[in-house]
Amino acid sequence: GAGVSQSPSNKVTEKGKDVELRCDPISGHTALYWYRQSLGQGLEFLIYFQGNSAPDKSGLPSDRFSAERTGGSVSTLTIQRTQQEDSAVYLCASSWGARRQPQHFGDGTRLSIL
């Protein structure tokens, strides 16, 4: 498809385990964003990649969270030693990275920590 693709769509894991969430952006989009959506906190920015520049990690809540983007395309968000408060929907978005360009979102990964 032509849209942003995220996998898995649902992930259930035990507290303390590591998880990897994947995002495949729209082809050609130079900017990629990760957000988290939870009932208590709304939509929160996590990390932003733009081309070959160093990522903006200012939204990552702790050092248990990390992300990489390989070859300027696919991105993986990793959460180590998961905690129950990590339960949320993790949304990925991509855009052309220029002014006036909207971000296009994937369907998200619903993460549940038992």
Added chain:
Amino acid sequence: AQKITQTQPGMFVQEKEAVTLDCTYDTSDQSYGLFWYKQPSSGEMIFLIYQGSYDEQNATEGRYSLNFQKARKSANLVISASQLGDSAMYFCAMRDEGGSQGNLIFGKGTKLSVKP
């Protein structure tokens, strides 16, 4: 710091009527963009409409229009001729566009319910 405020947690509208969803923002940036997204119960975030801070005319996209009042720092979404399929969460968001085009700051959202 940027902030988006949506004061209506929930709204009801009769099918075929117009509805306005409120959004106010706070920023010290001179160049910024305002966005509205729709999130149905299925979860996907759908881009609806964009307004740039220097745009002189209010943005319109089909049944959606943005009532931009810069001095009041408001960017209300107007949906005309509401349809049952418009029932969803609606999020107002903004982004600094003066430098690198970074992340969106979102409001808490408004849940719109369209009544038949």
